[in-house]
Amino acid sequence: ETGVTQTPRHLVMGMTNKKSLKCEQHLGHNAMYWYKQSAKKPLELMFVYNFKEQTENNSVPSRFSPECPNSSHLFLHLHTLQPEDSALYLCASSQDRVNRGPLILFGSGTRLTVV
Amino acid sequence: GQQLNQSPQSMFIQEGEDVSMNCTSSSIFNTWLWYKQDPGEGPVLLIALYKAGELTSNGRLTAQFGITRKDSFLNISASIPSDVGIYFCAGPNSGGGADGLTFGKGTHLIIQP
Numbered sequence: 132e133t134g135v136t137q138t139p140r141h142l143v144m145g146m147t148n149k150k151s152l153k154c155e156q157h158l159g160h161n162a163m164y165w166y167k168q169s170a171k172k173p174l175e176l177m178f179v180y181n182f183k184e185q186t187e188n189n190s191v192p193s194r195f196s197p198e199c200p201n202s203s204h205l206f207l208h209l210h211t212l213q214p215e216d217s218a219l220y221l222c223a224s225s226q227d228r229v230n231r232g233p234l235i236l237f238g239s240g241t242r243l244t245v246v
Numbered sequence: 247g248q249q250l251n252q253s254p255q256s257m258f259i260q261e262g263e264d265v266s267m268n269c270t271s272s273s274i275f276n277t278w279l280w281y282k283q284d285p286g287e288g289p290v291l292l293i294a295l296y297k298a299g300e301l302t303s304n305g306r307l308t309a310q311f312g313i314t315r316k317d318s319f320l321n322i323s324a325s326i327p328s329d330v331g332i333y334f335c336a337g338p339n340s341g342g343g344a345d346g347l348t349f350g351k352g353t354h355l356i357i358q359p
Contacts, residue, residue, distance in 0.1 A: 133290065164346050173250075174289075174334070174349040187346065221288050235279075235336075235347055237288035 134158045137222050137238035144212065145246055152207040152241045154222030161226060163205040164235065165197060168219040180205060212245045219243075248273050250335055252350035260358055265322040267353040269335030278318040279336045279347065280309050289334055293320070322355075330357050 135156045144150050154163065165177040179187035180199040194216075196208040205222055219242055225235040252269045259265060269278070277296055281289035293304050295311035295318060302309055308321045322329055332354050336347040 133288070135288075137288075166346075171351075173351045174347075176339070176346040176348075179346050223288075234291065234294060236291060237281075240286075240288045242286070 133236040133238065135222055135224050135236050135238035137220075137241055139241060140239065141242045141244075143244045143246060144209065146212060146214070148212075149208070149210040151209065152220055152222075152243075154205040154207075154238055155203055156224040156236075157203055158224060158236070159226065160224035160236075161202055162224060163199060163202070164223040164225075165195075165205070165207050166221040166223060166237075168221055168240070170218075174221070178207075209243075212243075214245050217244045248337070248339065248348045250337060250348055250350035252333075252335055252353050254353060255351070256354040256356065258356050258358055259325055261325060261327060263325055265325055265329070265355060266319060267333060267355075268317060268319040269350050270317045271337065272316070274315040275337035276315070277338050278309070278311050280307075280318070280320050281334045281336060281349075283332045283334065283352070285331070292333075325355075325357055327357055330355055 138153045162181045164179050167175045167177055176189050177191045178197045183199050194211050198206040219240045221240045222238040223235045250269050250271050279294050280292045282292050283289040293302050293309040298311055298315050299313050300311040306323045310319055332352040334352045335350045339346050
């Protein structure tokens, strides 16, 4: 248990559905991330929030919409997804440390299947 | 962008054998991280390295930060069945701070009975 909790663990949705993924951490970390993991590809960084402000959006399609209401919670809102969006979506958090780089801890992920 | 090359892609070993895998980059990193991922779970941090030449152990795992700061290796001694999984190397993105990590494609470790 890393202290980063994601729900749901599994999600099956149709292409016309709207759903949300939730992530929370009570580690006191100031940064939170969404990563996408597809088969046979490296982990892809999607979004970064630092002190609730979005600092990175890696050319992610607008059908993925992140929300960070506070430093402990992060959401990923999904709408009109495509089958190729099926993947493991991982949330992570970190506490920035001067001169040491972030130590990123991951949740268990949400396995998303788009049908 | 930054890229990390991990090798080998997969390893088939017998229980009890030692394992060695490495990670190289075309750019310099000031931190190297090694993660392990079990099926259906998120990656779990194993070892973090912060200085060129640093050698750090975590139980049967040992990792080293290469002198050139462009490579790192991970060794596992006397492998056991629960070592099965995917091992990833990672380094901070070039923006520094909370910009996330770049990951290698992973080394799949499979232990044959």
